[in-house]
Amino acid sequence: MTPAIQQSEEFAVSPEILYELYMDSKKHTKGTGMPAKISRRIGGTFTAFGGKIGGKNLMLVPNKMIVQVGPLPARRTHFACFR
Numbered sequence: 001m002t003p004a005i006q007q008s009e010e011f012a013v014s015p016e017i018l019y020e021l022y023m024d025s026k027k028h029t030k031g032t033g034m035p036a037k038i039s040r041r042i043g044g045t046f047t048a049f050g051g052k053i054g055g056k057n058l059m060l061v062p063n064k065m066i067v068q069v070g071p072l073p074a075r076r077t078h079f080a081c082f083r
Contacts, residue, residue, distance in 0.1 A: 015082030019063045022080060 011018060021027050028036035028048060036048040039057060046068065047054035058077070059067035066080040 016063045018080075018082050019066070022066055023060070 021031050023038055023040055025036050025038045028038060032049060034049045035051070036046070038044075038046040038048070040060070042057055042060055044057050045054065046057065053070065055068050055070040055078075057066070057068055059065065064082055066078075068078045070076045070078065
């Protein structure tokens with residue numbers, strides 16, 4: 001089993017701005033400089049960095065938390081919590 005990686009970062013912006021940067025396709029594309037297509041629905045899919053990464057939304061709590069799982073075969077789960 002792959003060990004869990006936990007990382008914490010502080011940003012000088014509100015949780016609302018970070019959540020929108022992750023979940024808004026146009027803002028994500030502008031912020032990274034690479035195409036992104038992101039569903040805002042639980043169970044919806046996402047791609048980022050021109051399709052180099054992608055997966056599915058497992059849980060979305062607006063302005064608080066994003067839980068996503070990556071594509072097969074790894075199926076790694078990614079969490080982003082905003083405080």
